[in-house]
Amino acid sequence: MARTAIPGGLSARRAWRSATLADRRPETAQAVTLVLDVPDWPGHVPGQHVDVRLTSEDGYRATRSYSVAAPTDGDALELTVQRVPDGEVSTFLCDDLRRGDTVEVRGPLGGWFVWRPGQPGPVLLVAGGSGVVPLMSMLRARPAGSASPFRLVYSARSPEDLLYREELARRAAENDGVEVGLVFTRSAPEGDRRGVGRLRPEDLTGHGWSVDDAPTCYVCGPTGFVESAAAHLVALGHPPERIRTERFGPSGP
Amino acid sequence: MTVTRGFHGRRRDSDARLPPGQHLTPDFPVLSAGPTPLVPRDDWELIVATEDGTRHGWTWAELMALPSEDVTVDIHCVTSWSKLDTDWRGVSLDTVLADVDTAADFAMVHSHGGYTTNLPLEDLLDGRAWIAYEYDGDELAPEHGGPARLLVPHLYLWKSAKWVREIELMLDDAPGFWEQLGYHDYGDPWREQRYQGD
Structure with a gap:
């Protein structure tokens, strides 16, 4: 590493x-x-x-x-x-x-699970629940007009559980290289075409992103989510050394 | 002392077996820097490399043929959770290192996936460290380091490298993965050695 x-x-x-x-x-x-x-x-x-x-x-x-x-x-x-x-x-x-x-x-x-503004190449952020917090810090640090496209795939139980909901919608609408894909595990907004369910491999390949784009991947969330998301990324062909993980269980009450 | 107004706390963790700054968890949280490597037992091998380049190796079958020990220990993670009375089975490093000739004082432990961590060699000896392959009566799950991990329960758990593949014996100390990122070289939970300089 x-x-x-x-x-x-x-x-x-x-x-x-x-x-x-x-x-x-x-x-x-x-x-x-x-x-x-x-x-x-x-x-x-x-x-x-x-x-x-x-x-x-x-x-x-x-x-x-x-x-x-x-x-x-x-x-x-x-x-x-x-x-x-x-x-x-x-x-x-x-x-x-x-x-x-x-x-x-x-x-x-923590000096491993970090993104430095200026670090080249695309970035794939994968968040489960409140695991979106450190990823939001990265997203907010991305300069306007950056040559590094960002894609956030964010899994939450329901729309009501989304953190930074309006800001994410605004950033995605700016057409400035930030895409946001939402995954709902228990209840989705009416008319949501994906439907409800845990993160699937196709959630990570949408919007034309592929392994060939060689993104640096940051995965953060509860243990089960990170295990599953990181395994999907490896199975899709992302090299393990480009996947950084941060996990938390119910360890910090 | 900086007091936070209105904070009383629950104080349910006032266990004498809890090091300073730690709290109890009934769960077994997972912390790793990258994806969980999947290492088939057929390909598994443990290497001990000494300072003169001599390499000693054990296949999975050879490890299983060594005498094992059942140990019940408390484990302490630097992220402040502790778990008491965890049950493991493994091979003592006293057994693994019994016939290894070395003048080394330090060890760098290497894992599948690229992780490393450094320890004084003496902390791996005298019944204080194991190559563990069962947890709570079951095969050690991959996310907890299976097929086999190092278990050094008297130090913070990042020293107990998951997916262990090699123990490199060294004359001089050198920092491992988290140690290069600012974590303590030794990591004694009772002295709260979390970060460099603690």
Whole structure:
């Protein structure tokens, strides 16, 4: 496997930093985007994640990892948090954290599942559920007029579960090399020709994209989804070394 | 101390067997950098290569012929989940390395798919590391590293390389895949050695 260097000094990335909630935007009934103000944030590469730490008054701490949802923008750090049923940290972040409240973050973390603006060649993004978050950071980092076409194949349970729904529709409509294919596993909009069902190989080959286009593939989602999507990509002939995966199970409540 | 207003936490994870910063999971999450390699047992081979270029090899049948051990251990992932009392069967690396002559102090473990990770050789010895091929009484599933993976439960789980194919013994340490990407060279969960410099 090829390797990529990590930006920023190591000491900068391992320090815990105070982060203040500047804004929050509901994305779906179960997910919220938090905009944190992190003074002197060193910046990150699209696809990276951060650790978020919560501390109670008596010193009890809980730490979880969350993907960054948007490219570096000064001291503003955007995380999209999906509520995990009974999740200790995600339910607090989704339901209780208010503007002006303080948490701690450290990072950026992860130097493999990244896309750097300027990295040549087409990009195939394959998202299952909230696995779309780090991929959205890549999509948002793609400069207008980029020579690298992007295709996002996004699997969600239903239209109501889609994160960034309007923004994705807008970006796809701009005719600027971004395509979005939606896959619904439980309920689809009326008239949807694909129908309901888990990701199929043909979902990954639509719009004339083929192995010959040699895209770099980024797959993110729950374990079962990533196993299946990555296996489809390999079976379609994509070389394993061009497929990067990021998986999460129900591991971070 | 930076307190987050209103956060009390659940504190259900106050188990003395839980290293700092970890929480329990009943599941077995999967973390890998790429697609799961499918390695047929007929083609499987374990290589131990020493610093002078000597190569020792075991086929699947030869591995199965070695004495196995049933081990019950706690495992800790750097992404902060821990799982207690996991049941494995495998061959101790003390057995695998018993007849290997080496002056090496370090090992680079190579996997199918290109993954690597580095460890001090002594951490692979003295009943602390196995080539594991069963989990919870069943064949080890491919997404968890089957047919066989390294199991080094006293270090963070990225050191327990899935789909192991070669153990390269080295006189000098060198960083593996995640270690080059900023993760700790040793990875002791009890000292919370997650990232370089921790």
